Amino acid sequence: MKYNLKTPAVILLADGTLFHGKTTKPFDSNRLGEICFNTGMTGYQEIFTDPSYFGQIMVTTNAHIGNYGVNSDESESDSVKISGLICKNFSFTPSRVNSDMSLEKFLEDAHLPVIFDVDTRALVSHIRQHGAMNAVMSTDTNNIDDLKEELSNHPSMKGLELASKVSTKEPYTLGDKLSDHKVAVLDLGTKKNILRRLTDRGAFIKVFPYNSSFEDLMEWNPTGILISNGPGDPEPLTSAIEVAKKCIQNEVPTFGICLGHQIIALAMDIPTLKMHNGHRGINHPIQNLKTGKSEITSQNHGFTIDKDSTVNNSQVEISHIHLNDDSVAGINIKNKPCFSVQYHPEAGPGPNDATYLFDDFFDMMSKLKVEA
Numbered sequence: 001m002k003y004n005l006k007t008p009a010v011i012l013l014a015d016g017t018l019f020h021g022k023t024t025k026p027f028d029s030n031r032l033g034e035i036c037f038n039t040g041m042t043g044y045q046e047i048f049t050d051p052s053y054f055g056q057i058m059v060t061t062n063a064h065i066g067n068y069g070v071n072s073d074e075s076e077s078d079s080v081k082i083s084g085l086i087c088k089n090f091s092f093t094p095s096r097v098n099s100d101m102s103l104e105k106f107l108e109d110a111h112l113p114v115i116f117d118v119d120t121r122a123l124v125s126h127i128r129q130h131g132a133m134n135a136v137m138s139t140d141t142n143n144i145d146d147l148k149e150e151l152s153n154h155p156s157m158k159g160l161e162l163a164s165k166v167s168t169k170e171p172y173t174l175g176d177k178l179s180d181h182k183v184a185v186l187d188l189g190t191k192k193n194i195l196r197r198l199t200d201r202g203a204f205i206k207v208f209p210y211n212s213s214f215e216d217l218m219e220w221n222p223t224g225i226l227i228s229n230g231p232g233d234p235e236p237l238t239s240a241i242e243v244a245k246k247c248i249q250n251e252v253p254t255f256g257i258c259l260g261h262q263i264i265a266l267a268m269d270i271p272t273l274k275m276h277n278g279h280r281g282i283n284h285p286i287q288n289l290k291t292g293k294s295e296i297t298s299q300n301h302g303f304t305i306d307k308d309s310t311v312n313n314s315q316v317e318i319s320h321i322h323l324n325d326d327s328v329a330g331i332n333i334k335n336k337p338c339f340s341v342q343y344h345p346e347a348g349p350g351p352n353d354a355t356y357l358f359d360d361f362f363d364m365m366s367k368l369k370v371e372a
């Protein structure tokens with residue numbers, strides 16, 4: 001055995017509740033973040049590398065994590081983005097033909113601490129009941145008062161701008177330069193699978209930093225704009241909200257995903273709210289109100305757009321609804337080529353029921369090009 005698997009570790013929640021587990025060796029430093037849980041049975045590598053999770057401590061409800069290793073092609077960004085991992089059984093002996101590394105090595109290389117042997121059912125029940133809150137993970141198990149102090153100084157997710165931490169610093173291009181479809185992606189923390197869904201359909205794309213202006217994007221002469229997913233509260237992202245406003249005013253084909261959806265809502269004066277608990281999993285049921293069909297979707301969000309303001313906004317139409325709690329899952333702007341969804345049609349991880357939304361975006365770009 002390479003490690004002493006008995007190093008005790010604790011998770012202290014902001015409401016004072018303490019959970020115990022084990023880890024492989026004492027942490028270099030304590031890890032803090034908003035604690036959240038994902039119910040996906042698979043897809044841990046994609047989840048841990050999804051930039052939308054930046055600043056969050058992840059609890060996995062699936063009892064076994066690491067059992068199929070990792071594959072370098074399956075990350076959703078260039079690094080691990082969660083602040084820490086809490087699970088029940090961590091597998092040190094993965095098995096999968098296509099795996100090229102163990103999750104243990106992957107997380108060790110990323111200096112990402114893991115606490116395992118935790119009663120994750122009790123922990124998740126607690127968070128579900130008491131709502132989203134900050135937490136600290138530590139191997140300093142004898143100084144709980146110091147942990148409380150450190151935790152009380154950690155900023156709350158509400159009001160936190162995090163896109164700047166994960167967005168590209170410089171613009172870059174991908175795909176076929178000769179394509180008819182040129183998509184400018186406003187990168188608030190984009191997942192690789194969103195970019196793949198665009199280039200798979202033949203688009204030439206240019207990914208722009210989160211604080212690029214509408215004029216920066218339009219200078220490239222795009223046929224459409226995609227406002228990506230990303231971490232943190234959408235409200236402080238004033239420049240992205242301005243981009244969305246101008247996209248709508250100027251009738252540029254625009255598609256928003258998750259944080260991008262919230263940005264489009266804010267551009268239409270629909271407020272966003274912090275949810276009691278987010279939606280994070282790969283089996284969330286959505287209904288498309290235009291077709292009446294339901295779709296099973298991948299989700300990861302802790303904020304939502306205000307339903308009453310959406311219903312009362314004469315320029316906005318609700319296109320999709322979440323069937324578990326009736327929250328708004330998608331909107332389109334009336335008589336404008338702009339729509340957005342709160343969930344993840346690109347999947348990665350998750351089912352592909354909603355990939356048709358990328359086709360809708362391409363149809364919208366083709367139609368406007370013909371008319372122009």
Ligand SMILES: NC(=O)CC[C@H](N)C(=O)O
Nearest residue numbers: 052229230258259302303
């Ligand atoms: N996946 C995302 O884009 C998440 C959006 C936002 N950070 C939220 O938590 O609601």
